[in-house]
Amino acid sequence: MSARFYNPVDTRFGWNSLVELASITEHQKVALVTFPEARGLGLIDRIQDLLGDRLVYIIEDVQPNPDVAQLRTAYEHFWQNAHDCHTVIAVGGGSAIDTAKVLIVGTESGRFDELLALLATGKPFVPARCKQLIAAPTTAGTGSEVTPWATIWDSASQQKYSLHLECTWPKVAIIDPQLMLTVPAAVTVSTGLDALSHALESIWNINANPISDTLALSAIEDILECLPRLHRDLSNKELRSRMALAALKAGLAFSNTKTALAHSISYEMTLRYGLAHGIACSFSLPLVLGLAWGRDQARDRTLQRIFGNDLHKAQDQLREFLHRLEVKTEFTDYGITALQAREMIDCAMQGARGKNFIGSQALCA
Structure with a gap:
């Protein structure tokens, strides 16, 4: 049987x-979606200099784990005030890129709750309108820049929605x-582990x-070698570049497979226990390897x-890496x-991502 690999993203x-x-x-x-610290880091001014008067709308208050409580206002303001934009540029981590993916999918009414209702059905749909997305990650880890998926959180209802359409690629x-040089140690680790x-x-x-x-193996080798070194030397340009490339390779790999059990476990760890995504999906890796x-x-x-x-040595290697x-x-x-x-594991096995795990059927039997 032949292998098929598909990724439509023009990657620079x-x-x-x-x-x-x-x-x-x-x-x-152009509209820009970015994180609160971007202005202080000079990123917004830099993008303004690059685009001039083409940059007509800015959202700069994106918070981690985009929640419906914040997204509703941002979405409706965007479609009221920036509906004539051709392109949305997301500059930031996974939360900024996921937020931008939500914003570009327009409903007939321009209301956010109409989009939520479509997502709640769990069925594919064709949006009333959609804008073009350019993604520029400022962290090495998200993979969202080369995948179509966005996660929308509803902390009040303790649930999440997954958005993925052809237009969200x-x-x-x-x-x-260069955008990653100022990322602090904790975020460098969390996103690298993602x-x-x-x-x-x-x-x-x-x-x-x-x-x-092939992409995944190359990414793993680089991350295991580079991430601890980068953690000790955050301004190292070579290590930043290698981690950025490793994260891109990992993103390309799972753009075709989707994620599996560790990510399925992570969703409840984030919703119920407030764990940062990169930690929530990586702490269980030695267990899931077993x-x-x-x-x-x-x-x-x-x-x-x-x-x-040797399985036990493999688990110990991965565990010691995380402990470091x-x-x-x-x-x-x-x-x-x-x-x-x-x-939690049993429940995660039943989730959409859990069912991608090679052991799910045997372990659930």
Whole structure:
């Protein structure tokens, strides 16, 4: 059987590649979606200089884990005041890019609740209108710049929505490691571990193929080597570039496989326990590695190219790697009992991402 790999995103990578915004958006009205610290870092002024009067609308108050409470106002203001924009540029981490993906999907009424109602059905739909998205990540980890998915959180109702349409694939991704130089240590670690999870999740995945494996293996090797070094030397341009490329490779890998069990576990860890996404989806990686091991010979061979042939040593290697980055790896470390953890894992297995895990059917039987 042949392998199929598809990714429609025009991807630009390199130091100072943000300057390409000017040529990419020529003759277009542009809206910018970014995070609160962007102005203080000079990012908004820099983009304004690149685009001039083409930049007609700015949202600069994006918060982590986009929640319906904030998105509703931003969405409706956007469609009231920037409906004539051709392109939305997201500059920031996964939250900024996910927010932009939500904004570009227009409803007939321009009301956010109409979009939520469509998402709640869980069925595909064709939006009434849609804008073009350019994504420029400022962290090495999200992968959102080369995938169509956005997660919308509803903390009040303790649920989440997943948005993914053909039009939510970014038109262009600009991966400029220079934008990542000022990312603090905790965020560098959390987002880097998100990328590690993306890569591993694409391997222990029913949708894995030789192309996604090649990207994932290369990403894992780089992250295991680079992330601890970068944690100690945050201004190192070479390490920033290598991590940016590793995160891109991980993003490309899971753009074709989707994520699996560790991410499915992470959603409840974020909703109920407030864990940052990168930590929520990575703390369980040693456990999930053990659940994946022995389920599929081809997947075992791929994992063993990184970790060797001994499962316990492989789990110890991954656990020690996380501990060096000051990440705790047991459910009990987060105040969760063994029974609660078992129930959480069982529930995660039943989720859409959990069903991508190679061991889900055997473990649920």
